Amino acid sequence: MGSSRKHWRRFDPVSVHRRQRGSGIDYPFRMITISAEVQAALASRRPVVALESTIISHGLPRPRNLEAAQEFEQILRDVGVTPATIAVLDGVPQVGLSAEGIRRVAEEPMAKASVRDLPILAALQSSAATTVAATAYLANRAGIRVFATGGLGGVHRGASSSFDESADILMLSETPITVVSAGVKSVLDIEATLERLETLSIPVIGFGTDVFPRFWIRESNCRLDWSVQSAEDVARVMRVRDVLGLRQGIVLANPVPAEQAWDIDEHDRILGQALQLAEEQGITGKAVTPYLLLEIVKLSGGTSLEVNLNLARNNVRVAGEIAKAWAALG
Numbered sequence: 001m002g003s004s005r006k007h008w009r010r011f012d013p014v015s016v017h018r019r020q021r022g023s024g025i026d027y028p029f030r031m032i033t034i035s036a037e038v039q040a041a042l043a044s045r046r047p048v049v050a051l052e053s054t055i056i057s058h059g060l061p062r063p064r065n066l067e068a069a070q071e072f073e074q075i076l077r078d079v080g081v082t083p084a085t086i087a088v089l090d091g092v093p094q095v096g097l098s099a100e101g102i103r104r105v106a107e108e109p110m111a112k113a114s115v116r117d118l119p120i121l122a123a124l125q126s127s128a129a130t131t132v133a134a135t136a137y138l139a140n141r142a143g144i145r146v147f148a149t150g151g152l153g154g155v156h157r158g159a160s161s162s163f164d165e166s167a168d169i170l171m172l173s174e175t176p177i178t179v180v181s182a183g184v185k186s187v188l189d190i191e192a193t194l195e196r197l198e199t200l201s202i203p204v205i206g207f208g209t210d211v212f213p214r215f216w217i218r219e220s221n222c223r224l225d226w227s228v229q230s231a232e233d234v235a236r237v238m239r240v241r242d243v244l245g246l247r248q249g250i251v252l253a254n255p256v257p258a259e260q261a262w263d264i265d266e267h268d269r270i271l272g273q274a275l276q277l278a279e280e281q282g283i284t285g286k287a288v289t290p291y292l293l294l295e296i297v298k299l300s301g302g303t304s305l306e307v308n309l310n311l312a313r314n315n316v317r318v319a320g321e322i323a324k325a326w327a328a329l330g
């Protein structure tokens with residue numbers, strides 16, 4: 001296509017690759033921009049937490065999405081942790097978005113990118129928000145070990161015929177990063193998701209709970225084998241995982257605080273309506289999760305949004321504590 005050929009001449013990833021190989025620098029690092037602030041924190045082993053951007057672009061409605069993205073960063077800065085919000089802008093993955101970058105992700109219509117989209121975005125100089133999978137990949141390349149999101153992606157209901165399983169799960173089987181989430185969204189098949197996490201050898205640890213939470217709801221029918229009570233315990237698990245040479249990430253399941261959780265009956269009723277609407281509308285593929293989240297915000301008159309924001313804030317806070325405990329291990 002004409003426009004992509006023009007882009008190709010301005011930015012040729014292949015020649016960048018060649019130049020960088022010649023320079024003796026590990027080239028993928030040069031194809032990723034790490035902000036000066038994040039670089040400085042990593043170089044002096046100060047705590048850093050990665051934040052994903054699909055929640056901003058596709059998971060939360062405007063204008064609350066921009067406020068939330070700014071607030072998540074502030075929560076970390078207030079406790080001396082450097083935030084690294086991650087997205088792809090004009091083809092270049094950014095680890096540590098600027099204030100303007102965050103505004104662009106919140107306000108410009110942008111694609112939702114998983115790992116497989118990264119080389120295409122680079123070659124075409126396109127912008128996209130990154131899912132947990134793509135964010136985990138980029139954060140790990142940059143050397144960040146702790147990551148906060150709202151709810152991890154997982155196995156969708158009906159996956160035995162649709163094959164719809166989030167790439168988040170597979171990515172965590174090969175990326176040694178700790179993801180703090182409020183479990184997985186109740187729109188998913190929770191049991192199947194936990195089975196896949198077990199098969200892929202990804203540890204799932206409850207933070208102060210031995211029940212796997214379902215995003216807006218603290219409880220589910222699924223008990224966890226392990227729970228920890230402190231960020232220091234999580235940091236120790238991370239250290240031993242490294243010493244053992246394991247490459248899997250860790251899923252830390254951090255339930256939404258009880259007083260902020262959604263009423264279960266209202267949740268069940270609205271979830272049923274949203275799932276039915278998605279089926280009637282024929283929503284499939286990567287559109288499913290954003291469609292359900294935004295539809296549930298509308299159907300609940302905004303209640304689900306407040307719970308989503310609260311659980312995400314809580315995850316960011318806990319991720320900050322873990323990053324500090326990790327840094328303290330030296």
Ligand code: PSU
Nearest residue numbers: 054055059131132150151153166286289
């Ligand atoms: N948590 C939220 N809101 C979101 C997401 C997580 O509170 O929108 C996003 C994450 O980016 C996650 C994605 O990777 O949902 C899962 O999408 P999918 O099911 O298509 O893999």
Ligand code: MN
Nearest residue numbers: 164165166285
């Ligand atoms: Mn999917």
